[in-house]
Amino acid sequence: MLKEAIYHRPKDNFAYAYDDKTLHIRLRTKKDDVKKVYLIYGDPYIWENGEWQTEKKEMRKSGSDDLFDYWFTAIIPPYRRLRYGFELHDENDMLIYTEKGFYDEAPKDDTAYYFCFPFLNKIDVFKAPEWVKDTVWYQIFPERFANGNEKLNPKGTLSWGSADPTPTSFFGGDFEGIIQHLDYLVELGINGIYFTPIFKAPSNHKYDTIDYFEIDPQFGDKQTFKRLVDLCHEKGIRVMLDAVFNHSGYYFAPFQDVLKNGEKSKYKDWFHIREFPLQTKPIPNYDTFAFVGEMPKLNTENPEVKKYLLDVATYWIREFDIDGWRLDVANEVDHQFWREFRQAVKAIKPDVYILGEIWHDSMPWLRGDQFDAVMNYPFTNGALRYFAKGEVKASQFANIITNVLHSYPNNVNEVAFNLLGSHDTPRILTICNGNKEKVKLMFLFQLSFTGTPCIYYGDEIGMTGGQDPGCRKCMIWDEDKQDRDLFAHVQKLISLRKTYKAFGNRGELRFIETNDETNHIAYTKTYEDETILFVLNNSNQELEWTLPLHLKGKLLTNLWTN
Amino acid sequence: MLKEAIYHRPKDNFAYAYDDKTLHIRLRTKKDDVKKVYLIYGDPYIWENGEWQTEKKEMRKSGSDDLFDYWFTAIIPPYRRLRYGFELHDENDMLIYTEKGFYDEAPKDDTAYYFCFPFLNKIDVFKAPEWVKDTVWYQIFPERFANGNEKLNPKGTLSWGSADPTPTSFFGGDFEGIIQHLDYLVELGINGIYFTPIFKAPSNHKYDTIDYFEIDPQFGDKQTFKRLVDLCHEKGIRVMLDAVFNHSGYYFAPFQDVLKNGEKSKYKDWFHIREFPLQTKPIPNYDTFAFVGEMPKLNTENPEVKKYLLDVATYWIREFDIDGWRLDVANEVDHQFWREFRQAVKAIKPDVYILGEIWHDSMPWLRGDQFDAVMNYPFTNGALRYFAKGEVKASQFANIITNVLHSYPNNVNEVAFNLLGSHDTPRILTICNGNKEKVKLMFLFQLSFTGTPCIYYGDEIGMTGGQDPGCRKCMIWDEDKQDRDLFAHVQKLISLRKTYKAFGNRGELRFIETNDETNHIAYTKTYEDETILFVLNNSNQELEWTLPLHLKGKLLTNLWTN
Structure with a gap:
């Protein structure tokens, strides 16, 4: 397994609170390099006989790009605290990945090796308005x-x-x-x-x-x-x-005041002025949007x-x-x-x-x-x-x-x-x-x-x-x-x-097929027991496409033709 | 060059404002894989004849760890804005690394390929007290x-x-x-x-x-x-x-009030209480430091x-x-x-x-x-x-x-x-x-x-x-x-x-030698024209160590023996 490709860093897009209870954990590995990934995790304060107590959960591959595979799992830590690492497998080998590096075996004598999501504080959870979805x-x-x-x-x-x-x-x-x-x-x-x-x-x-x-x-x-x-x-x-709010217009009264009164203007600190008197050409001697003298940057500090x-x-x-x-x-x-x-x-x-x-x-x-x-x-x-x-x-x-x-x-x-x-x-x-x-x-x-x-x-x-x-x-x-x-x-x-909830934001997207010869893509959106299959033929040729076998026996509706 | 090992993401430790004028840019590559790295950079709004105008600056290797080399350079962008990418060389090949991926040649028809440090706003600069240094x-x-x-x-x-x-x-x-x-x-x-x-x-x-x-x-x-x-x-x-501030003591008056008055206490929302009445054992039914009932977690929200x-x-x-x-x-x-x-x-x-x-x-x-x-x-x-x-x-x-x-x-x-x-x-x-x-x-x-x-x-x-x-x-x-x-x-x-300024925080540290057989390390601390050389012999054996040749002709003082 290519260690140099393996990446995780807590918070941001790799470990975050999805809601007030749930943490999402992601891992990046080299594309097609790793067969299985488990999350090893536990509450940092649960110990028995000098050993930190952990559980294990298989992660699923949530997608791939040019160079990498991404792995995902969701965890609800009962006490809102989590220490965790990763157990990676290919055909032959097993590797433990922690904040302190790679190990052959998961160390249990200390939690300090492990990545940490110290506490899921509600106020820090990213929360956008529900209606936007x-x-x-x-x-x-x-x-x-x-x-x-x-x-x-x-x-x-x-x-x-x-x-x-x-x-x-x-x-x-x-x-x-x-x-x-x-x-x-x-x-x-x-x-x-x-x-x-x-x-x-x-x-x-x-x-x-x-x-x-x-x-x-x-x-x-x-x-x-x-x-x-x-x-x-x-x-x-x-x-x-x-x-x-980055910049005002040229005729914004405070800027006009600075143009007129220069250093004596009570608005002189409303902008980022490098020197007086103001010059708008060729390059303004005050900060602007791009180099547009007519759009002076506001001093939002x-x-x-x-x-x-x-x-x-x-x-x-x-x-x-x-x-x-x-x-x-x-x-x-x-x-x-x-x-x-x-x-x-x-x-x-x-x-x-x-x-x-x-x-x-x-x-x-x-x-x-x-x-x-x-x-x-x-x-x-x-x-x-x-x-x-x-x-x-x-x-x-x-x-x-x-x-x-x-x-x-x-x-x-x-x-x-x-x-x-x-x-x-x-x-x-x-x-x-x-x-x-x-x-x-x-x-x-x-x-x-x-x-x-x-x-x-x-x-x-x-x-x-x-x-x-x-x-x-x-x-x-x-x-x-x-x-x-x-x-x-x-x-x-x-x-x-x-x-259809699966059509919009509730549906989880998975690419199930891409074909560079025919240039078509197929993906599913799934919400609870409903899955919508999309096949997009981005070419001038007709495309013959066979429904995946695992759809057999399920109730099928053509949403497009009804 | 191993693309999977190459990493950069703006802000945090890879691109940050060091002071009100200076940006620090770092890049990570696989250890011993890349010979030279240049920063390609420019103001996002400077264009000529439909081409974005860039400059090039060689980065220096600032250190290595188990798996990676790190590259560094400092830039003072005249208008406090920067778009940038990296040009990497090994013996045979050249590679351009941007936010949108890898290219054989640096694209100049758009800045959108490139990493962005949009504006160095002073208020966002990390500033710790000077005296601490x-x-x-x-x-x-x-x-x-x-x-x-x-x-x-x-x-x-x-x-x-x-x-x-x-x-x-x-x-x-x-x-x-x-x-x-x-x-x-x-x-x-x-x-x-x-x-x-x-x-x-x-x-x-x-x-x-x-x-x-x-x-x-x-x-x-x-x-x-x-x-x-x-x-x-x-x-x-x-x-x-x-x-x-994470938790109070058991005898903190507001917690005592909650213990006494339960749900009727006006301090009931000062803590994270999962249910009433409060139980401190075996596992407290309120959030605590670790599982210590005597240290109830404060509700800092x-x-x-x-x-x-x-x-x-x-x-x-x-x-x-x-x-x-x-x-x-x-x-x-x-x-x-x-x-x-x-x-x-x-x-x-x-x-x-x-x-x-x-x-x-x-x-x-x-x-x-x-x-x-x-x-x-x-x-x-x-x-x-x-x-x-x-x-x-x-x-x-x-x-x-x-x-x-x-x-x-x-x-x-x-x-x-x-x-x-x-x-x-x-x-x-x-x-x-x-x-x-x-x-x-x-x-x-x-x-x-x-x-x-x-x-x-x-x-x-x-x-x-x-x-x-x-x-x-x-x-x-x-x-x-x-x-x-x-x-x-x-x-x-x-x-x-x-x-000696070089001894403390003004001195920039570089490891110049590590030897696993003798188990010694040597590093320098440099500030302006002063360099202090440290040789630490972490063994029970005597160590014979020859001063590096490039010290010849310079004024030498043994700081330890004076």
Whole structure:
């Protein structure tokens, strides 16, 4: 057995509290190297005759990626304490793996050899809102969803869909438009809306906030927004807003004050200014988002800034009863701020959803003290590379997805925000070169996968467009121009996800077959005595597929054709 | 190159902020497998002609353990942001390692492949008090250090040193006794005292607190304690107390109230009670330390308990100006409590030292939001196994120590609490079977090692004793019975550590030779242009050792013989 490949470290994704009673333990070994793994475990304080008392439980292989196999077991320690090690077997050998290294025999004269989960304290358990697990999100870019009140149109507003969007064009989308089309969303079946920013800001995307306490007048007023949230709630739809707390806009009053008064400004410590006077070009002499002088980074370590932003965060929950915050550029803001953010918002609404925008490995934000989830771009990339771009074959896709699942605890995976596209990426139909069948497969995978899926407005009716601004075209409301077949497909998937527990988050996913020649994958989702089998043929060829033998004698239903 | 052995994951001990400007990046590879490693890195937002712009820096091998080599480099990213990957070479091949896996060539069309340290936010930097790096601690078990006021003797007090201690014996040690012997400690050269608990408690060890706001009368009153702290401070000695916050004693008033009033007690949620009425035997039906019914676990998730304990924590700092808290059974208390603890105590004394008692891998407590350090038992065990017990040879000892150093960030290592013995372990001279030379070697290693060393009272004069109560004998004050030669040895080492920066924490340690036949080790400590060479002969044979050639032409001083 290859010792160098064997990995475990307590907490994070390898040993974590799944709920108030249960610990999940994982182990990584070299792929196809180990035949059986047992967990050796016990309460650290139970001894007899000078020997630590342990039990043994077989672990199961929970998946594999390119290089590794992963092993899993769940344990309910009666006194909430656990010391443990691993007993690994291949055909010939046995190996004991502990925190102190490898042994031929499990040492019992001391618990200090062993890994330790010292105590399962409830308050430390990662707990995301339950409702998120059953939510299908819909992302709305408010400027482009629907124009319901032309009186609010900004100067120079173009008529709806009359042109391809540019970085600076306006089409007048607003809250009234969204309200008028809520029934469309209900028909589709979604039950959560994620709005990109709605606060006062000069751009069409509103990521350059001027005032975090005001709604941009092009979208409507607070009353209209309140009506929108209330209507959503009546229809069982949750509402998530976008918080741009990493940086402000250029016209944010405190930044304007610093521009004007320099070192004398009482807001000079609201930003990270390297020297006075401020220079915005060529490279700003203050910290910014990327090198964009118009987006000065906020000093979230400054107690005044912290208070201001936490007041913003709680204001929109308290006054408008929103259900979630999506946090823009969340990875560049300090962890301490997010810890206090979580305490503040959960104190007034315990089941609010906190979603960070992070594109890379996000374990340090998902330990229970900061976010509930991140935008699962590793999932996105895997799906796009397999279904849309054909860059990887079936087996590598399964490896990527298994790797994503094993990068985080299961309770984190269950609320991961799984998107295929967004206002920051080209439209999925465009990436698929217009091949609708590939889009359909992707939706099937997304909507049957672990996590909380999000559909970018218009993807369900086959809208197209490249990198932004291309992906931010006006929503098409003329049914003749909508791909109603694709709409029906997504609608059906959402309905299946809602109807069958195994289809959605309760179902545990296992890849049962991948074939690089035919490029198909097959996986099951199992919940209690119900198993749903998925076979996805990601090729242009017909696929003949024989149901696995062990399904014989069981009640079979074709969920797709009914 | 063995891909399965290659490991990196951002934050924790592999990528961390060393200070407000500097990131440390580490990589792990299979031992003796890789010849050269370069860090490929850049600001994520610097692009030219559609290509991400990167730089390259060679990493150096910072050490090896049983199975792995570790590579290290430090980077100061001008905009505090970093994306990075690794370029690995052996004789024939080159391999690029990124967050998304391995490549033959470094991809430059996207930064998403790469590992990410998104932003170096100062508030998240692990920061322990500077003074700890230059402190040599002395641990005092107050009941056994010196009896300076016989009027305070508890009932049944035995005369000083007249008998071997039992679990229940008293010898009347007190604050007055410590005050009378401060000059002894000054003579030895220590500049920090760690006191095991001093609060009101019935036992001789005081880990069964009755009242966290009162000093146990056998030690003296608050005035005397204040005088002790002030005298220590006058002599440049810091004072650390022991906080037993995981559990209370049986006679802690709130627990007595629950015992008496059961479910009606207003303190019923101060503990973790599984059912009423309370049963202490055979296994308590409430959570306890181990299965000790007399030590009920405190419910540190309960805001009332939290407030009470944080009031305790701040009270002794505010009123008595103590410099540190050592936290008993720290690993079984929730992380959230420790986060609030840190905020509370650092708010009133920013350079207070927070030391957790954790015997196992402690990364989850050392991320900057909880502790400054843990008791470094992995160091202890390594040293005892090599020097005292002869269980491992020179090379394995170096492996163990290198592994310990690479388990944590460097700024964590610099304040690690390195002990050889304590009130919880047999005396080091006893473990060495009375072989003083081995004890001397151990002290040399401990006092020249990275971290903050602690001497258990009496070890410096050759006291003996097995597992407690054996290791808790009365301090010997009769100089004729003290091993003054050993005292002088420790005194000299402390003095060298204070005199030469390279000797102590500023010096960077490298093992330059280990020999399993002669069982000797050689290492250097380097600070700026000063290098100290240590050769430790852990055998009964004489060792002939030739100075390394590259020392030729440099100014040499024998620090030991002067």
